[in-house]
Amino acid sequence: MRRIVLVLVAVVTLSSLTAFIAGGTAHAGQESAPVFVKKLPAGYRDWKLISVAHEEANLNSFAAVLGNDVAMKAYRDGTRPFPDGTIIAALHYRFVPSEENNRVFGQAQSYVAGDPTNVQFMIKDSKTYAATGGWGFGHFDQNGIPAGASLLSTCSPCHAKASRDSVFTRYSR
Amino acid sequence: MRRIVLVLVAVVTLSSLTAFIAGGTAHAGQESAPVFVKKLPAGYRDWKLISVAHEEANLNSFAAVLGNDVAMKAYRDGTRPFPDGTIIAALHYRFVPSEENNRVFGQAQSYVAGDPTNVQFMIKDSKTYAATGGWGFGHFDQNGIPAGASLLSTCSPCHAKASRDSVFTRYSR
Numbered sequence: 001m002r003r004i005v006l007v008l009v010a011v012v013t014l015s016s017l018t019a020f021i022a023g024g025t026a027h028a029g030q031e032s033a034p035v036f037v038k039k040l041p042a043g044y045r046d047w048k049l050i051s052v053a054h055e056e057a058n059l060n061s062f063a064a065v066l067g068n069d070v071a072m073k074a075y076r077d078g079t080r081p082f083p084d085g086t087i088i089a090a091l092h093y094r095f096v097p098s099e100e101n102n103r104v105f106g107q108a109q110s111y112v113a114g115d116p117t118n119v120q121f122m123i124k125d126s127k128t129y130a131a132t133g134g135w136g137f138g139h140f141d142q143n144g145i146p147a148g149a150s151l152l153s154t155c156s157p158c159h160a161k162a163s164r165d166s167v168f169t170r171y172s173r
Numbered sequence: 174m175r176r177i178v179l180v181l182v183a184v185v186t187l188s189s190l191t192a193f194i195a196g197g198t199a200h201a202g203q204e205s206a207p208v209f210v211k212k213l214p215a216g217y218r219d220w221k222l223i224s225v226a227h228e229e230a231n232l233n234s235f236a237a238v239l240g241n242d243v244a245m246k247a248y249r250d251g252t253r254p255f256p257d258g259t260i261i262a263a264l265h266y267r268f269v270p271s272e273e274n275n276r277v278f279g280q281a282q283s284y285v286a287g288d289p290t291n292v293q294f295m296i297k298d299s300k301t302y303a304a305t306g307g308w309g310f311g312h313f314d315q316n317g318i319p320a321g322a323s324l325l326s327t328c329s330p331c332h333a334k335a336s337r338d339s340v341f342t343r344y345s346r
């Protein structure tokens with residue numbers, strides 16, 4: 001509990017400091033309000049692979065996690081925290097059995113990516129997203145429609161529990 | 174059964190024809206011997222994402238399937254059969270639970286890529302790999318050591334059962 005309070009104090013102090021520094025050009029009161037990603041980053045489908053993941057339970061998702069060039073360099077060099085300009089994309093699909101593959105294998109063992117469900121982004125910009133650890137969070141459904149604040153405000157508190165600069169995904173060589 | 178025989182006849186006929194055509198420059202008897210991929214294609218880790226997959230049972234694998242530029246264009250344009258120059262890479266990892274993610278979620282639901290196990294390749298070259306449907310197959314363990322003919326000779330008969338030019342993996346948008 002004491003550790004959580006200390007982290008909160010650190011976050012609040014950092015936000016206040018950012019608000020103070022930026023105070024000359026913007027209303028200080030707005031600096032601590034979370035800002036979310038509302039525009040799909042261009043060209044993300046062509047980015048390089050960081051790793052893959054699967055979530056069971058309600059999500060039942062298959063994820064391919066891709067990174068832009070800044071992200072890939074930081075992952076490969078081991079640079080933490082991630083530098084400004086880093087963008088990490090999680091492309092989510094339904095996790096579905098492959099009947100075709102199972103027929104060939106002669107048993108039920110094969111799962112593939114089904115229909116796309118959403119794409120999520122983390123964009124590092126320590127000024128724009130100061131209120132959420134320097135990360136801007138975005139979520140777009142299968143039609144590219146961005147999620148609203150009620151969903152996006154849940155991203156940062158959860159990612160803050162990841163031990164590597166709020167990022168869960170590790171690089172797979 | 175009749176269909177299998179017809180396919181076999183077609184394959185044998187094609188092989189014989191290829192051997193006949195190429196007979197002027199090589200020993201005809203060698204044309205039908207399978208040729209396998211023994212050298213890691215350069216730069217494959219930076220290729221673009223085709224899709225992801227998971228196999229249970231003995232494999233217990235997580236796969237990220239990547240393609241070179243020729244493969245990506247063919248996938249996106251729907252070109253079948255795949256043109257010569259296509260290379261498809263399947264990067265395989267152990268399919269392991271993520272204790273860190275499960276702690277955050279508060280339940281066991283998260284699986285990630287563990288240690289790499291192997292990388293497999295399909296290279297389309299209708300002349301070099303005429304004996305195996307125009308596809309050359311390769312398998313390299315986690316240290317980059319290529320597999321021998323006993324393993325590689327099992328690839329083509331299985332992939333021939335895939336309905337899209339011997340390729341199982343579909344493109345995920």
